[in-house]
Amino acid sequence: MFDEAPAVTSVLTADHISKSFGSVPVLFSVSMEIHPGEVHALIGENGAGKSTLMKILSGFHAPTSGRILYDGAEVTLPPDGAAETLGIVLIHQELNLAEQMTVEENIFLGRELTSRGMLQSEKMRTLVSGYLRDIGVDISPSARISDLSIAEKQMVEVAKAISRNARVLIMDEPTAVLTEAETELFFRQVERLKAKGVAIVFVSHKLSEVKQIADRVTVLRDGQWIGSQEAETLTPDAMAQMMVGRELSDLYPPMHEADVDAVRVLEVHDLCATDVHNVSFDLRRGEILGFSGLIGAGRTAVFEAICGLAPIVSGQILVDGVETRFENVASARNAGVAYLTKDRKAKGLLLDKKMRPNLTLFSLPKFVRRFGLDVAAEDKALERAIRRFDIRTRDANINVGEMSGGNQQKLLLAKVMESDPRIVIIDEPTRGIDVGTKQQIYHFIAALAAEGVSVVIISSEMPEVIGISHRVVVMREGQVMGVLTGDDINENEIVRYAAGLKRESKG
Amino acid sequence: MSDVTASTDTKVNWMRIDIKTAGPAIALILLCIIGFLLNPAFLSEGNLTNLLTRSAFIGIIAVGATFVITAGGIDLSVGSMAAAIAGVMIIIMNSAMETLGPGLATVLLGCGCSILLGLGAGWINGMLTTKGKIEAFIVTLGTMGIYRSLVTYFADGGTLSLEFAIRGVYRPVYYGSVLGLPTPVWVFIVVAICGWLLMNRTAFGRYCTAIGSNESVAKYSAIKVDRIKTMTYVIQGLCVSLATIIYVPRLGSASSSTGVLWELEAIAAVIIGGTVLKGGYGRIGGTILGALILTTIGNILNFTDLISNYLNGTMQGLIIIIAVWLQRGDWGKAKANKS
Structure with missing residues (x-):
């Protein structure tokens, strides 16, 4: 016993x-x-x-x-x-x-x-x-x-x-x-x-x-x-x-130097919207701009307002120096501005549909030939996306809802990139995905910036923001607390701004 | 490697589609065989054209309903809408006869008004659901009551009748035939083909599916959700007006009992055809078959003494429930395989 x-x-x-x-x-x-x-x-x-x-x-x-x-x-x-x-x-x-x-x-x-x-x-x-x-x-x-x-x-x-x-x-x-x-x-x-x-x-x-x-x-x-x-x-x-199963020394890609003289593709002055108070910032060509802060700090709200997903109360938005107000997502997309949601299951992908309709949904007008959809072109786009983003599925014909989170995220990225945006806002680029896929996504973002696309990264994971951003905007309670550059981009500084212990005086 | 997988995928895809499409088609063929066994006259040319003509009304309306339902909406007002449009058409044509005479111009005026009324009524349903943010069920329940009472009011509780002189001119639209097929059947065919192309070959159809599947995703994917949803109700209104145009010359009258329960028959046709009631998956081809199945049941009962003709509704109800039950089984299996 x-x-x-x-x-x-x-x-x-x-x-x-x-x-x-x-x-x-x-x-x-x-x-x-x-x-x-x-x-x-x-x-x-x-x-x-x-x-x-x-x-x-x-x-x-x-x-x-x-x-x-x-x-x-x-x-x-x-x-x-x-x-x-x-x-x-x-x-x-x-x-x-x-x-x-x-x-x-x-x-x-x-x-x-x-x-x-x-x-x-x-x-x-x-x-x-x-x-x-x-x-x-x-x-x-x-x-x-x-x-x-x-x-x-x-x-x-x-x-x-x-x-x-x-x-x-x-x-x-x-x-x-x-x-x-x-x-x-x-x-x-x-x-x-x-x-x-x-x-x-x-x-x-x-x-x-x-x-x-x-x-x-x-x-x-x-x-x-x-x-x-x-x-x-x-x-x-x-x-x-x-x-x-391998060394992950290069989780973050080597950062190419930001060109401080690059043109400003997006300027936002005193933007006010729901949960957003007097937010101002600018984004240069080929730059990766991180947005850090606690959950609920209003980072998503800023970009939903800019992209026509939420009403704007007041403020000025300049795209390529021209004052713009996007009435809806379609007009933002047509101007080359794309927002990639953090909620890929509820707002990003049609889980009960296959990959092809999901991939082309955001840029569907591109696939219209004489009033009809060019399915052959869609198929080609899917093949390209699978190769470019390394999307792996055990069966290309399964519904997107059955794919793993990492592959869904890659598909969502592919979907937004299909519209060839010049400014892309990626909200929580690696939420709930594994290290290997994270690495691929970081490298992809860096490559985009190197090609001259301007990227905004909204992320609650601090190492990620620090690892890939040229500059970091820290928000708290709907306001911009500070913009960090160079060596100031570290956890200590970000936390102090995000917690409201420190604030940049408005110049 | 990706090439290889792609080609096998399309094969699997085709097989899947076959199983899904086959359901309503098999049901229709079975019904036809039963009809023929009960009475060989069922397959006579006269009966078949009659059957097709009868299905045209519900079929045309159901094509519109397929768009509304695929985009996650519902339209309960179509039967009342048809009655109201028929009533107004008759009033307009009767009064235009004094100035225009009982000629083609009068009939064309009536048809033109019918189309405008249909588009307008659909647009109102659409705007109330999208801009007004009221649930489609409630909006169309409301307009259903409004349109129904309007036709009763116009007819003063009785029947609105088209002047005999105009009936003569208008008659061929229902009773005439082109190349051996009755005109309503031609209209049905054209509407069906246009509907199929719109649903399966255009961005609009893809947008309807996306909205019905997940409205948030559609919104974030640069789809003008409100506009597309309103469009589906406008298409529904257009289909109702076309059905009314071919319906009016049949009896030459409209009353409060015109088009009663058409909305439910149209929705039944859509669902029997395999479209999902909560949206996100629409099949025009299935809808056509669904409309044919519903009419065939009534037709077979007419041909046989086995079951009383009064049980037509019972048979239709059973078919609807069985059809959806069979679809459920199919979905359930697909799900079990997935997870």
Whole structure:
């Protein structure tokens, strides 16, 4: 008896799991042990098989071969999220909450407490307050989900998992859309859960975070298990190397010198719009201009107003020295100004369509010949884009929604570049994509600038802004706090401006 | 390498399209076989032309509805719109007879007014949904009531009748035929071809699909969403006016019972044809087949004593539900393969 008991140390184990979709193998004999009370990071490039593995561990997919062990016993997990009743909860990246219902209603959705057919609202409210207190968040149980921030919604998901007595909590990129402060709060909650003995598996592309919070790290590459190691023994660089399988010394491309005498292609004076107050800046030909700041600082709002996506209250916009007001996206596009959204799933791509209609949608007038669409030209454009942007899919005929995030981002980039813009605004160019693809995108942006295209990069990832920008504009609460150049472009300076500790006096 | 994948892709693509298009076509062929077995006269030339002529009204309206639905909208007002347009046409032609006489000019004036009214009514529906930001269901529910009551008001609760002298001139538009096919069938064919080209071969069709698929993406992709959506309602209005032009000479009258439930038949034809009700995927060819299927059911019931003719609505309802159920099954399978 006593000899056997300690042998069961892992709560959930994947034992030589393989998975194929149709004839396409996605996972090759992957093993992973999840211990109670540990934070286990699962990392790998897009398409490495992380999502598939998570779905197998939570019963959403059945493995093609291999075994799942739960508390040391082989099990077949029930499909469609029914594994929650066993204590294995998967929190999807697209949170699964009913927007119009309250926190309390969501947490008890589908297993409401009733007495003689009537809801026991009081009892549920008390319980929900308890759960929320447990993870240390200050949300009212009667708050409507649609009124909460993304971070708070995530907390509700976590509370929901706790209410189901989750023993294994699997999270798909929980921090991808959180600000740094929210991430800190989230990590504190993760620590609490860990202390209660909950095993936490999470996927992240932010390797510094992985280093900070994870106890162990499992790396996948191309569906293969590369290794599981103590997080202490790994540096973020070493993790990146394991993921990519090669040295990543040149994540950021060499920067060519900015030409300070280049013509100003875009000048904005005292722009006012929703969440934008008196914003002024200029953009030179062939320049990469970074926009940094906290989430909600109004960076996206500035460019949505410029591109005709949001109304302008006042201000002056000069394109090539000529005062311009774009009434809609089409007129901005015709003038050579293109905006690439950060929300590729909701605003960027038609997920239920294939690559071709997505690629040409933004520049469709270019493909019209005598009132009809030139499908042959569209096909050629797609072939070109696939080559130029190195878009990899297992089947060129799948819907875009089934492509990996990195490939979707490349397609979105290709879609916008298809209109041959002279000024391109890229909002969060690498959100939720892996290191290898990031590198490709950075090199592509640098090459664009070298060709004379002016690029604006809006990014919440500071190393990225610092790594590729010639100049950096820092915004806070809808205002420009300062413009950094040269050696001033470093994390310290950016943070001080972004946090409002420092502000350039207006000249 | 990319060349190789590209060529196999198109092959797979063709096969997929085949399965999807085949559904309504197979259903129509089955119906025809059943019709023939029940009564060989079903396939007689006379019955077939009759069947095609009858499908023309719903078919033409349904082509317009395909655009509206593909772009994520819905138009419930088409039946009432047809009645109102028919009423106004008759009033205009009757009063123009005194000055223009019962000639071609009067009929052309009537038709011209019909088209203007159709375009205008569609434009109003479109502007209210886009600029007014009211849901299409509500807008067209409202205009449906308005148009219906207008025709009742014009007819003073009774029937508006076209003057006999004009009927003689106008008659061939419904009863006449060119090259052996009745005129309404020709109009149907032309509308169908134009609709197919517009949907599948132009930027406009692609924009409708994009808007129905995801309006935000469309907006960020430099598509003038409001304009395109309004255009779909204008096209719908034009189709209604064309259907009305060929409908009026059939009975030579309009009343509050003209065009009742046409909106539902048109929507049914669109859905049976494989267009997705929530938008983003439209098939004109399917819509044509859908309209033919609906008319064929009624026609077969006329030909046989097996099922009472009064159960026409029941049969149509069953076909709609079965058609959508079959599509669902297909979608579900595709989804399971994906994930």
